[in-house]
Amino acid sequence: MNNFNHYYDSIETRRVISVIVINEDSVLSRIVGLFSARGYNIDSLTVAPIPDSEYSRITIVTVGSKRVIDQIVKQLNKLIPVLKVNEHSNVIEKDTVLIKIPIDQNLSDVAALAAAYRGSIQNVTEDAIVVSATDEPSRIMNFIKVIQKRFHPLEIVRSGVVAMER
Amino acid sequence: MKINGARMVIEAIRHEGVDVVFGYPGGAIMNVYDEIYKQNHFQHILTRHEQAAIHAADGYSRATGKVGVAIVTSGPGFTNAVTGLATAYMDSIPMVVISGQVPTSIIGTDGFQEIDAVGISRPCTKHNYLVQNIEELPRILKEAFYVARSGRPGPVHVDIPKDVTATMGDFDYEKEINMPTYKPTTKGNKRQIKKALEAIAQAKKPLIYVGGGAVLSNAFVDIREFAKKTNIPVVETLMARGVMGADNPLLMGMLGMHGEYSANMAMYETDLIISLGARFDDRVTGRLDQFAKSATIVHVDVDPASIGKIVVPHYPIVGDLKLVMEDLNEMVHDFEFNDYASWVSRLKEYQKEQPLRFVDSDEVIKPQWVVKRTGELLGYKAIVTTDVGQHQMWTAQFYPFDFARQFVTSGGLGTMGFGLPAAMGVARGKEDKVSINFTGDGSILMNIQELMTCVEYKLPVINIILNNNYLGMVRQWQTMFYDDRLAETDLSTQPDFVKLIEAFGGVGYRVSTKEQFDEALHKAVEAKKVAFIEVIVDRRENVLPMVPNGHALNEMHLLKD
Numbered sequence A: 001m002n003n004f005n006h007y008y009d010s011i012e013t014r015r016v017i018s019v020i021v022i023n024e025d026s027v028l029s030r031i032v033g034l035f036s037a038r039g040y041n042i043d044s045l046t047v048a049p050i051p052d053s054e055y056s057r058i059t060i061v062t063v064g065s066k067r068v069i070d071q072i073v074k075q076l077n078k079l080i081p082v083l084k085v086n087e088h089s090n091v092i093e094k095d096t097v098l099i100k101i102p103i104d105q106n107l108s109d110v111a112a113l114a115a116a117y118r119g120s121i122q123n124v125t126e127d128a129i130v131v132s133a134t135d136e137p138s139r140i141m142n143f144i145k146v147i148q149k150r151f152h153p154l155e156i157v158r159s160g161v162v163a164m165e166r
Numbered sequence B: 001m002k003i004n005g006a007r008m009v010i011e012a013i014r015h016e017g018v019d020v021v022f023g024y025p026g027g028a029i030m031n032v033y034d035e036i037y038k039q040n041h042f043q044h045i046l047t048r049h050e051q052a053a054i055h056a057a058d059g060y061s062r063a064t065g066k067v068g069v070a071i072v073t074s075g076p077g078f079t080n081a082v083t084g085l086a087t088a089y090m091d092s093i094p095m096v097v098i099s100g101q102v103p104t105s106i107i108g109t110d111g112f113q114e115i116d117a118v119g120i121s122r123p124c125t126k127h128n129y130l131v132q133n134i135e136e137l138p139r140i141l142k143e144a145f146y147v148a149r150s151g152r153p154g155p156v157h158v159d160i161p162k163d164v165t166a167t168m169g170d171f172d173y174e175k176e177i178n179m180p181t182y183k184p185t186t187k188g189n190k191r192q193i194k195k196a197l198e199a200i201a202q203a204k205k206p207l208i209y210v211g212g213g214a215v216l217s218n219a220f221v222d223i224r225e226f227a228k229k230t231n232i233p234v235v236e237t238l239m240a241r242g243v244m245g246a247d248n249p250l251l252m253g254m255l256g257m258h259g260e261y262s263a264n265m266a267m268y269e270t271d272l273i274i275s276l277g278a279r280f281d282d283r284v285t286g287r288l289d290q291f292a293k294s295a296t297i298v299h300v301d302v303d304p305a306s307i308g309k310i311v312v313p314h315y316p317i318v319g320d321l322k323l324v325m326e327d328l329n330e331m332v333h334d335f336e337f338n339d340y341a342s343w344v345s346r347l348k349e350y351q352k353e354q355p356l357r358f359v360d361s362d363e364v365i366k367p368q369w370v371v372k373r374t375g376e377l378l379g380y381k382a383i384v385t386t387d388v389g390q391h392q393m394w395t396a397q398f399y400p401f402d403f404a405r406q407f408v409t410s411g412g413l414g415t416m417g418f419g420l421p422a423a424m425g426v427a428r429g430k431e432d433k434v435s436i437n438f439t440g441d442g443s444i445l446m447n448i449q450e451l452m453t454c455v456e457y458k459l460p461v462i463n464i465i466l467n468n469n470y471l472g473m474v475r476q477w478q479t480m481f482y483d484d485r486l487a488e489t490d491l492s493t494q495p496d497f498v499k500l501i502e503a504f505g506g507v508g509y510r511v512s513t514k515e516q517f518d519e520a521l522h523k524a525v526e527a528k529k530v531a532f533i534e535v536i537v538d539r540r541e542n543v544l545p546m547v548p549n550g551h552a553l554n555e556m557h558l559l560k561d
């Protein structure tokens, strides 16, 4: 019988993993420390308390072979303050971006463009406007590319991915 | 009744039935030491270095199976303890280490002797805690012992600020453990065990591969029974020496980089591996893409993360090895196994063709002879620790280990300086046995100050120093792989070891003939004092066989006459 090592190592996948942890101090550094100590890669990470509970949800986006993803899940499960680890395959993902654009740019299309990415103008000052959009991570990347090309943004801030099983 | 935090530490240790703790005081832990002074539930052994306190608790745990306990102060006290924690972590040794911390009001200000101890210990402990207030201290102490010994065991670190040890609070230790996020699996899945047995029964050349988990879960009787019932041959890792017993006819020896030819060939040729508490360490597998290429793999481990980490098994079984072995031994009767007699005799042939051996000499003592001879003279009467280097491998190869917990060695981290303090823990935990520490002239100097602890607490550790005037193992690699460029491995400048131990108050013997060795060992055992037997051995002896780094298990350098 052949073992599965070959299959296991070859396919690189992007994965969204959510981790439910006890809301105690240093729990985030345990999670992040695990990734750095074992050489796993974090694409994005978001954390917030789960309402009406003593737990928080950490959403991690990572890329790796099946073996690496499996190890990540197992190693996360091993951490004492971790209640549950979900490796998602069929999820709604959302990422938010805030972008500051100088006021002297040609801004006539910005609102329409943002709207196409489920966004809108959030604030306007004498120097700049701020737009935001919330959408799938790949679409947010697109939005950023378009804005960068046309409007010379001053600042771009992304939230990282939150996800929920469909 | 309210008691202070320091007293709670004492009470927790008492409730856990611990009869000895090792440690070293200092400012931040003084409240605890004051309570240690007032109590008489357990002995405190003052080591002469914090690293040694942790290794001693570790050796005590490995030899007795109990949780080891050590106490140190903040700052440098704690940083000295780190190598000990890492050593225990890599070998999954149950241990609780308590450190003092600066008062909560000073934390974060770079106060005197402040260091982020939980930040430092995180990657080298199973879990750790910084106690924030007195209310949570009893729960944390209770959890610490529970986490240390349950599931895959490991060291747990509890850092307690000085003001917390001074504060009064309620101590309610009897409370049940309530950890919703920590529930290790203990019982293996029966269906999966059955499927594994089906596969085993059909294999032609199955092989049992035992690791340190067999020792930690006290499964060695069950493993012997299973091997006997099925007539499946067995190989042991370094950490599993003693599980089968030296004379067991099914034991094909230790495998790995310095494993026996028969063991490595068994692993190379097997069509089904039954891995019991072993983790496919790179020193065991050799070149991974050549490892057990066509074998079916059954992998039993209490730690789900160990399964599939290096090789992907066909039959993963998560559970405490002892419990899984009990199931296996019960269910084994329902199966008709193939006859493995010819497979066993083929491996026996390998053992005959290429036995573990060395070329003895009458001019100069061979280090392997010393190990073998000690085994002949003391055998199961001794519990054996080692430091790290060639002497460690020779001990693993040539000492006749007969039971689990007889061999105490730093496998995962490979810590020089481990041997003497670990042997102190053994001497304290197993007072009816002789505590032998095989060490090298390099390693022994790494925790030499502990001779004082041995003298003070009457710990009769016999250190057999295989003196080759080299950092021998590194010298061997330089000889074999670096054209004999001996960069910084010559230890020609050495202290007078006999005078050195006499200065501490122990006894020492320097020997360079076989007769002298026998006599010295006899005297050392009689003396019941910490002892050195410095054996002047062949300087240029190499550890063989050897699988060079990055080679497959069948590509061994063998001994040539």
Ligand SMILES: Cc1ncc(C[n+]2csc(CCOP(=O)(O)OP(=O)(O)O)c2C)c(N)n1
Binding pocket: B387, B388, B389, B390, B391, B392, B414, B415, B416, B417, B439, B440, B441, B442, B443, B444, B466, B468, B470, B471, B472, B473, B474
């Ligand atoms: C703390 C530590 N430092 C360095 C090493 C690397 N190392 C492994 S074996 C060895 C040589 C050991 O020499 P010695 O104790 O004299 O034993 P021998 O190999 O000669 O038997 C060294 C330096 C180690 N394992 N641990």
